[in-house]
Amino acid sequence: MNIGIKDVLNQIRLFFVLYIVLLCACLVIKLSFSRADIYFAVNGLNSNWADFIAPYITDLGNGWTIIILSALLVLYNYRMAFLMASTYAFTSLSVQIIKHIVGAPRPKIYFHDQLSRIHFVKGQYTDLFDSFPSGHTVTAFSTALLVVYLSKNKKWSIPLLLIAVLVGYSRMYLSEHFFEDVSAGSAVGVFFAIFWIWLMDNKKFLHNPGWKRGLLKS
Numbered sequence: 571m572n573i574g575i576k577d578v579l580n581q582i583r584l585f586f587v588l589y590i591v592l593l594c595a596c597l598v599i600k601l602s603f604s605r606a607d608i609y610f611a612v613n614g615l616n617s618n619w620a621d622f623i624a625p626y627i628t629d630l631g632n633g634w635t636i637i638i639l640s641a642l643l644v645l646y647n648y649r650m651a652f653l654m655a656s657t658y659a660f661t662s663l664s665v666q667i668i669k670h671i672v673g674a675p676r677p678k679i680y681f682h683d684q685l686s687r688i689h690f691v692k693g694q695y696t697d698l699f700d701s702f703p704s705g706h707t708v709t710a711f712s713t714a715l716l717v718v719y720l721s722k723n724k725k726w727s728i729p730l731l732l733i734a735v736l737v738g739y740s741r742m743y744l745s746e747h748f749f750e751d752v753s754a755g756s757a758v759g760v761f762f763a764i765f766w767i768w769l770m771d772n773k774k775f776l777h778n779p780g781w782k783r784g785l786l787k788s
Contacts (some may be wrong), residue, residue: 578719578768585718585727589711589760592735596753608749609677612742616689620743625694628740630733631706633662636713646784649776650720653767654713660766661712665705665758674702677745688745696745704747704755710737711759719767734759 579586599608629635636658643651679698681688690696714730738752747755775781 573768573772575764575768578764578771581719581724582715582727582764584724585715585731586760588727588731589756592731593753593757596749596756600750600753605748605750606681609681609742610687612739612749613689613745616743621691624691624740624743627736628706628744628746631708631710631737631741633658633709636709639713644784645786647782647787648784649781651784652776652781653720653770654716656770657712657716657763657766658709661708661759661762662705664762665703665708665755668703668758669700669705672702673699674751675699676701677748680748691744694744701747702751702754703758704738704741704751706741707734707738707747707752707755708759708762710734711756712763713759715760715763716767 603611636654640651640655640658643654676697676699677688678685678696680701711734714734717730718724718727734756738756741747741752741755742749770776
C-alpha cells in the first residue's frame, strides 16, 4: 500500500474542514476571553438535566468505551478493530506523556479559593492534577475521525464531530478541564490520529483478505 497523508485527509475531508473551522473559532474565543471568564461562563450554565446527562456524554470519551468498541469490531473486521485499538493506544499514551510533562492543575485546585462559586455535579469525582490536555477529548476526536475514515458514508462526519464536541464540553461542565485543555485535546486527537492512520494503514498485512474478516465473518 502507498497511502499518503493527502489520501487520509481526502477520506476525512468534510470532518477535517469542519474541525479546522471549529479550531479557529476556539482560538478566537481563547484570545478574546480569559481562562476564568470562559470557565465560569460554562460552569454557570448548569441545570438538573445537564447534571444528569453530562456524565454519560463524558463516558463516550472513556478508554473502556473504545476498548469495548474494538472488541465488537473484532467480530466483523480485524483491520478496523486493529486501527481503532492501536489509534486509541497511540493517542492515549501520547496525551499521558504530555499531561505529566506539563503537570497543570485542574479547576478544583486552580480556583481553590473560589470553590463556593463553582457548580459541581453531585456524585462525580473531580481530579486535581494533569489537566492539560483533556484525555477524554483526545479519545473522542481521534475515534470520531477514525470512524469517518473507515466509513463509506462521509455524512457521518457532522454527527460524529458534534458528539466529540459534546464530550469536550462535558469535560468543562464537570469541572475536569479548562477550555484550552479541551481545545488542545481535540487538536492532539485529530492530528495524532491522522499521523497514526497514515503510518499504520500503509502496512500491507492490514489489507490482506484475512484482515477484512472477523470472528463472525469467515
